[in-house]
Amino acid sequence: MSDSPSVTHRAQKKMHRKMQEGTIISFTTISHPPKGFGNRPRTIGLIELDNGKQILGELLNQKLETSNQKLIIGQRVAPRTRLSRINEQGLRIYEVCYEPLAMKPVETKKEFPGYIVALTGPSGVGKTTISRLLTSKISLYAAEVPILTTREPSNQDENEYTYIDAKKFEVLKKQGKLAAASNIPSSTDTRWYGYRKKDIEAIWKAGKIPVVITEKGLLQDLSRHFGRRSILSFGLLPPGKSKRMMLSCLLHRLRERGRDSEESIRDRLKNAEKDLDFFRQKSHLFDDLIVNEDVDAVFNALKGRVLEAVDS
Amino acid sequence: MNQDIYLIGTGQTPFGEHWDKSLKNLMDEAVTAAIDDAPINALDIDFIVVSNMLGERTNDQAHLGAMASSLLPHRPPALRTEAACASGSVAIHTALSLLESGRAETILVVGVEKMTDVSPDEISAALMGAADSEKDIPSGLTFPGIFGLIANRYMHEYGLTREQLNLVSACHHANGVSNPNAQFRSAIPAEKISQSPSVADPLCLLDCSPISDGAAAVILSNKHESHIRIAASQISTDTLSITDRPTLTSFPATKDATDRALEEAEITREDIAHLETHDCFSIAAVINLEDLGFAQPGTGIRLYEEGNRDSQIAAPTVNASGGLKACGHPVGATGIKQIVDLTKQLTSSNKRYALAHNFGGAGATCCVHILENTNV
Numbered sequence: 001m002s003d004s005p006s007v008t009h010r011a012q013k014k015m016h017r018k019m020q021e022g023t024i025i026s027f028t029t030i031s032h033p034p035k036g037f038g039n040r041p042r043t044i045g046l047i048e049l050d051n052g053k054q055i056l057g058e059l060l061n062q063k064l065e066t067s068n069q070k071l072i073i074g075q076r077v078a079p080r081t082r083l084s085r086i087n088e089q090g091l092r093i094y095e096v097c098y099e100p101l102a103m104k105p106v107e108t109k110k111e112f113p114g115y116i117v118a119l120t121g122p123s124g125v126g127k128t129t130i131s132r133l134l135t136s137k138i139s140l141y142a143a144e145v146p147i148l149t150t151r152e153p154s155n156q157d158e159n160e161y162t163y164i165d166a167k168k169f170e171v172l173k174k175q176g177k178l179a180a181a182s183n184i185p186s187s188t189d190t191r192w193y194g195y196r197k198k199d200i201e202a203i204w205k206a207g208k209i210p211v212v213i214t215e216k217g218l219l220q221d222l223s224r225h226f227g228r229r230s231i232l233s234f235g236l237l238p239p240g241k242s243k244r245m246m247l248s249c250l251l252h253r254l255r256e257r258g259r260d261s262e263e264s265i266r267d268r269l270k271n272a273e274k275d276l277d278f279f280r281q282k283s284h285l286f287d288d289l290i291v292n293e294d295v296d297a298v299f300n301a302l303k304g305r306v307l308e309a310v311d312s
Numbered sequence: 313m314n315q316d317i318y319l320i321g322t323g324q325t326p327f328g329e330h331w332d333k334s335l336k337n338l339m340d341e342a343v344t345a346a347i348d349d350a351p352i353n354a355l356d357i358d359f360i361v362v363s364n365m366l367g368e369r370t371n372d373q374a375h376l377g378a379m380a381s382s383l384l385p386h387r388p389p390a391l392r393t394e395a396a397c398a399s400g401s402v403a404i405h406t407a408l409s410l411l412e413s414g415r416a417e418t419i420l421v422v423g424v425e426k427m428t429d430v431s432p433d434e435i436s437a438a439l440m441g442a443a444d445s446e447k448d449i450p451s452g453l454t455f456p457g458i459f460g461l462i463a464n465r466y467m468h469e470y471g472l473t474r475e476q477l478n479l480v481s482a483c484h485h486a487n488g489v490s491n492p493n494a495q496f497r498s499a500i501p502a503e504k505i506s507q508s509p510s511v512a513d514p515l516c517l518l519d520c521s522p523i524s525d526g527a528a529a530v531i532l533s534n535k536h537e538s539h540i541r542i543a544a545s546q547i548s549t550d551t552l553s554i555t556d557r558p559t560l561t562s563f564p565a566t567k568d569a570t571d572r573a574l575e576e577a578e579i580t581r582e583d584i585a586h587l588e589t590h591d592c593f594s595i596a597a598v599i600n601l602e603d604l605g606f607a608q609p610g611t612g613i614r615l616y617e618e619g620n621r622d623s624q625i626a627a628p629t630v631n632a633s634g635g636l637k638a639c640g641h642p643v644g645a646t647g648i649k650q651i652v653d654l655t656k657q658l659t660s661s662n663k664r665y666a667l668a669h670n671f672g673g674a675g676a677t678c679c680v681h682i683l684e685n686t687n688v
Contacts, residue, residue: 002445011450026468026560028460029513030452034440035433037452044451046461046555054555056451073468095450 003036003087011095018057018096019079019284021228022049027059027071036085047077047098058097076101080281101224113226114204115309117142117211117302120219121236122246122272124254126292127213128160130236133299134211134306141310143208145199148172151191154259160213166192179225182217186267193218197225209306215271216278219285228285232309234302235279235289243276313576317411319540319683320418320533321350322652327526327640328495335371335426340383342527342645343422350531351538352418357531359416360390363403363423364644369438370430380422388420396442397592398672399423400528400647401679405545407532417535423649424527425642435523439643442673444553456520456593458554458674460512463595465560467514470610472598474514478505479616480594481518481637483630488638491653495524495640505594519594524640528649540655543665544576544682552676563675566603570669573680577665581605584682585663587628588650590671591635601630604669628667632657646670651681658685 027045045059060080061071077098084095117134119127135144146162150169153161164172169192173181181194195212203210209232214222223231238253240246250272254265279289288305292298323345325338333341339362347354362380367373377390395402400423407419427435439455440448448458466472482502488494500518508517532542548569551557574580581604589604591597598612606627607615615627633639633653636646647670654666664685671678 007446010446026461026465028457028464028515029510030454030457030460031510031512032454033452034437034454042452044453044457044461046465046560054557056448056453056555058451073465 003085003091003093005089005091008087008091008093015081015094015096016283017053018049018055019081020049020051021076021078021101021284022047022098024059024071024073024075024077025054026073043071045077045098058095060097060099071100078282079284081283082281113230115209115232116200116222116226116230117209117306117309118214118219118222118231118233119211119236120214120216120233120275120286121292122238122250122275123268124250124257124272125236125238126253126295126298127236128158129295130292130298130302131211131213132158133295134302137299138303138306141208142211142306143203143206145195145203145210145212147213148178148194148196149191151189169194172196180214180218180221182215182221184215184271186264195222209309215275216282223285232305233286233288235286236298237276237279237289237291239291239293243273246276247272313408313542313544314412315534316537317408317532317534317542318536318538319530319542319651319655320352320536320538321346321348321531322529322655323347323349324493324528324645324649324652325526326493326495327524327642327645327649329428330426330525331428333525335367335373335424336379336383338426338525338527339380339422339424342424342529343380343383343420346420346422346529346531350536352531352533352536354384355386356418356536357384357420358388359407359410359419360384360388361403361407361410361419361421362390362392363394363399363421363648364392364425365394365396365399365442366425366427366435366438366643369441370435371426376424380420395677395679396672397590397641397643398647398670398677398679399644400649401668401670401681402547402647402677404530404532404648404651404681405547405679408542408545411532411534418531418533420529420531421648422527422529423642423645423647425644426525427523427642428525432523442676444555447553447555454512456512456515459593459595460515461554462560462599462674463514463593466595466599469561472610472613474506475502476613476617477514477519477594477598478502479613480591480597481505483616484591484597484635484637487632488634491634491639494634494638495522496634496638515593515595521592521636521641524642526640526642526645526649528645528652530648530651539685539687540658541684541686542681543579543684544573544680546573546576547677547679548572549678550676552673554674562599562609563603563671563678565675565678566600566669566671566680567605569678569680570604570667573667573682577682577684579665579682583665584628584667585661586632586654586657586666587630587669588633588635588654588666589631589669590646591631591637592641594637597631597635600669604667629657647679651683654683658683662688664688
């Protein structure tokens with residue numbers, strides 16, 4: 001196939017149309033893919049996206065294979081962009097591929113429970129600050145949801161966590177009382193974070209919009225649990241033109257904050273890099289990506305969106 | 313047809329790997345055979361239509377009209393048609409239109425393809441040109457892949473099993489044994505089909521028509537008569553990309569072209585004695601029989617199953633030549649080869665009607681011809 005810059009440019013421009021969940025209409029595994037697509041068998045699916053359009057894309061089924069499950073027609077899939085190949089001129093060509101939503105039964109249309117504001121971003125980008133600003137300055141309309149965590153309390157925490165031990169967390173998770181749960185890898189221990197359904201529902205009952213701080217696992221869980229439409233999802237990016245500059249800005253902020261040890265900062269940066277990739281790979285999970293250069297500007301932008309949601 | 317047009321001569325090269333012959337050699341061989349077969353001489357030909365899909369990519373050769381014309385001493389006017397795998401039948405359709413318009417009285421139609429000059433990677437990429445370059449190709453799909461998707465969906469919807477599908481290629485290979493021009497002339501037991509290497513799951517190597525070299529030619533005339541008359545010629549088209557189709561398990565272009573062709577010939581399906589259908593992949597043959605109206609949706613395989621065969625009232629012979637599977641599939645020549653074979657079949661069986669079904673891509677162009685044996 002032609003990987004010329006103009007062809008790639010056209011494909012790139014249309015890529016956002018493919019960033020939707022969908023259902024597999026049919027799939028096939030090609031034993032010898034065409035030149036430029038590698039030597040390993042390639043599984044390609046014809047997918048009906050949720051907007052009714054059909055498209056062709058690679059299916060990533062390693063996850064299923066490791067859990068000994070088979071791809072089936074009718075399976076739900078979610079998009080992900082990834083680097084496909086590098087052409088002769090060195091142009092990096094990205095494509096949208098699809099991952100089966102493993103073990104999740106095909107969901108029926110959900111009722112719309114209400115809006116949730118979700119702030120996602122790498123460690124140190126200012127999620128907590130923004131969330132605090134929102135829930136204090138427009139406390140009539142927005143309220144913070146307490147984060148359940150299994151990690152040890154620390155005197156530098158700013159009151160945002162509800163501490164719980166790992167066993168209890170596991171029980172809540174099994175009982176289905178959590179709307180979202182995720183563990184964040186660290187070199188010292190495994191920390192679980194989650195949100196209780198009842199906390200979120202209580203805020204709705206009070207006529208306010210819950211504000212949650214998420215990372216990729218929590219965000220995906222929440223959007224699965226309440227439906228993507230319920231989540232007003234904002235990605236917060238550190239300032240900087242390149243990934244390297246963004247990461248260096250984060251490092252700076254984390255050190256300035258002085259809450260973490262140098263080792264923990266290294267962990268956080270490692271995760272931050274993945275978080276930045278996540279914005280691109282799962283852009284369908286975000287309504288807006290906001291660069292946190294000036295806290296007030298970000299607050300004003302978010303306030304506008306929240307008040308709009310309240311009105312609706 | 314608004315006038316009587318006859319098929320007065322046919323010729324073809326054997327299909328297969330012809331390393332010692334060029335594109336032009338193949339064309340020359342088929343043209344010479346067709347002229348020898350016809351009750352005319354070369355100078356009676358007043359127009360040439362050439363059918364070819366991949367000349368530019370596989371042979372660095374475009375401008376095939378002029379090349380074909382140079383094969384005849386008086387260099388008649390010539391043009392080339394391209395409609396992927398349906399190029400051959402579209403060339404015949406074009407020739408018939410030229411005859412009906414009065415532009416010509418005797419036309420040579422020659423289809424040629426020389427595919428073994430390039431690597432399998434190249435040919436596979438070239439053939440994907442029959443699909444949509446911006447919707448289908450970037451996913452890494454190949455043509456077997458497109459039909460793999462179709463086969464998987466068909467199995468899902470109708471419960472066709474892999475064992476049943478084996479019968480299709482086995483039947484075509486059995487038919488090909490007696491065809492001296494077929495690329496493969498050995499019978500292959502059904503169970504061997506699914507034991508062949510996987511190409512695009514669930515399709516295996518022996519579900520796919522091969523890569524072949526070959527040429528076929530026919531001479532059509534409204535001035536000279538013969539016992540084979542063209543009773544109908546119809547083209548229908550569909551979306552290039554399978555992503556724009558409402559269903560994977562049927563090719564609406566086949567239905568449309570067939571219905572219009574039967575209407576043009578003023579006959580019904582029951583009148584058809586011989587059928588050559590476009591079995592580029594085994595699953596395509598099954599779907600074609602349904603779209604052509606010889607089986608209900610989901611039951612096309614029954615025409616290949618022993619025992620069920622007799623219970624079908626309106627069942628013509630299917631791909632008695634061996635089809636694309638056994639004969640080979642030199643893309644541009646296939647549509648014309650089908651007409652060559654049906655002419656032989658009608659002549660030897662002395663039945664009245666035969667139908668040729670040829671499509672391009674995944675049924676994006678479909679062309680149906682009906683031949684009538686006027687001796688009956």
